[in-house]
Amino acid sequence: KLNNKSVELGDDTKKGTRVKVFGRIHRLTVGKSATFIRLKDGYGLLQCVLQAGDLTKTYDALTFALETSIVLYGELRTVPEGNTAPDGRELQVDYYKVLGAAPSDLDAITNKVSRQSDPWDAAMLDNRHLVLRGETASSVMKLREFVELAFIDTYREMQITKVSPPAMVQTQVEGGSTLFKYDYYGEEAYLTQSSQLYLETVIPSLGDVYCIEKSFRAERSLTRRHLAEYAHVEAELDFIEFDDLLQHIEEIISRVVDKVLADEKASEYIKTLNPEFKKPSRPFMRMKYEEAIEWLNKQDPPIPNEEGNPHVFGDDIAEAAERRMTDIINRPILLTHFPVEIKAFYMKKDPNDLRVTESVDVLMPGVGEIVGGSMRMEDWDELIAAYKKNDIGHEAYYWYTDQRKYGTSPHGGYGLGLERFLAWMAGQHTVRTCTLYPRFMGRCKP
Numbered sequence: 001k002l003n004n005k006s007v008e009l010g011d012d013t014k015k016g017t018r019v020k021v022f023g024r025i026h027r028l029t030v031g032k033s034a035t036f037i038r039l040k041d042g043y044g045l046l047q048c049v050l051q052a053g054d055l056t057k058t059y060d061a062l063t064f065a066l067e068t069s070i071v072l073y074g075e076l077r078t079v080p081e082g083n084t085a086p087d088g089r090e091l092q093v094d095y096y097k098v099l100g101a102a103p104s105d106l107d108a109i110t111n112k113v114s115r116q117s118d119p120w121d122a123a124m125l126d127n128r129h130l131v132l133r134g135e136t137a138s139s140v141m142k143l144r145e146f147v148e149l150a151f152i153d154t155y156r157e158m159q160i161t162k163v164s165p166p167a168m169v170q171t172q173v174e175g176g177s178t179l180f181k182y183d184y185y186g187e188e189a190y191l192t193q194s195s196q197l198y199l200e201t202v203i204p205s206l207g208d209v210y211c212i213e214k215s216f217r218a219e220r221s222l223t224r225r226h227l228a229e230y231a232h233v234e235a236e237l238d239f240i241e242f243d244d245l246l247q248h249i250e251e252i253i254s255r256v257v258d259k260v261l262a263d264e265k266a267s268e269y270i271k272t273l274n275p276e277f278k279k280p281s282r283p284f285m286r287m288k289y290e291e292a293i294e295w296l297n298k299q300d301p302p303i304p305n306e307e308g309n310p311h312v313f314g315d316d317i318a319e320a321a322e323r324r325m326t327d328i329i330n331r332p333i334l335l336t337h338f339p340v341e342i343k344a345f346y347m348k349k350d351p352n353d354l355r356v357t358e359s360v361d362v363l364m365p366g367v368g369e370i371v372g373g374s375m376r377m378e379d380w381d382e383l384i385a386a387y388k389k390n391d392i393g394h395e396a397y398y399w400y401t402d403q404r405k406y407g408t409s410p411h412g413g414y415g416l417g418l419e420r421f422l423a424w425m426a427g428q429h430t431v432r433t434c435t436l437y438p439r440f441m442g443r444c445k446p
Ligand code: 4AD
Pocket: 173, 174, 193, 194, 195, 196, 217, 219, 225, 226, 227, 228, 230, 232, 234, 235, 369, 370, 371, 372, 373, 374, 413, 414, 415, 416, 417, 418, 419, 420, 431
């Protein structure tokens, strides 16, 4: 592995260790006195030098087309002052063998993938498998792993149990319009929109729980932040009040950021991908939906609703307005108390103001909503009435409703879009570059 730093280096005065390295050619510079190969594997980069002489007679530039896989032998040495070689070392090659050639003609990777790969460009999306070979795309994917592991570690420290609910379901969570339907042995079934309902059913037996599973949404809008398949970090907490939920969400985000920044490699990725990134200061700003409506109307010029009119109570805050507000305020916002009418059927009403729910979205500069959560209806009758009001046949939900029959409790939870969180930390313009192979309307390949 090219990031292995345990090998003894040589310099002008002493011999280094002779090593054998595998990798792919990431960059090539052919000079008069030497050829430089920037070798790459999934772990790092290594500068390899072939001094002009017998060795250089065995190849021309085409032998070393970019992405060629190769094994090289030689002595690992410290580079002289002022050299830009990664990790301050280079391999003085004395033998090599090409293992897998790569095209150097029209099919050369540089012709397939431009350096400033535009995530909206169809050719770039078709060639995502090649785009992923680039430093930026692969850094984002490496960082994603750190972020995911930071969530897992933090939940573990909080004694929250990881579970794995089914992806094949017969109930909706976030509205019928974004359901992916399919035929399940002759019955209608869906790909899950959220594991929330299942998490709620297991808190009596397992205590606080979380999962990191895929959620699926048949979104019809092609925005920067919508995917048809995304990684959903969801947690459900028992015997809490709304304020506990808000505290917890702020805590988990802050601790995950701390963990990622505390890791040397992960913080290096952030420094290159998003040099501006700063850990958000606590406490996060809190704002009620109703205050947000006023705030939007008070701007000069006012930020209108989707129809171009001033916002009124009950309006959805659309993506564009939400993002403008977050960018102007420029810090994380816990936006709370959304009206009953624009929120999901299961959300608990605020006992002090029955027009609104005990709900929260977390908004982040550059991205907007990254978390959606709420307290859940505890009462059986109220839940049955909510199904009716939302035109949901309650029979399919018997197992969820039973939660209110067998020892109901004040509880709540949230879902966080991992790609959106990553887009925020890694400064990515769109969630499409925050997942290996993005899925959205019109795209199901590669
Ligand atoms: O706000 P949402 O729809 O809430 C729920 O699904 C709740 N049932 C979660 C819960 O309480 N357990 O989705 C939660 C988060 C959003 O804030 C967003 O970050 C992400 O999931 N998300 C998407 N990410 C990418 N593409 C999409 N189409 C997304 N839809 C939601």
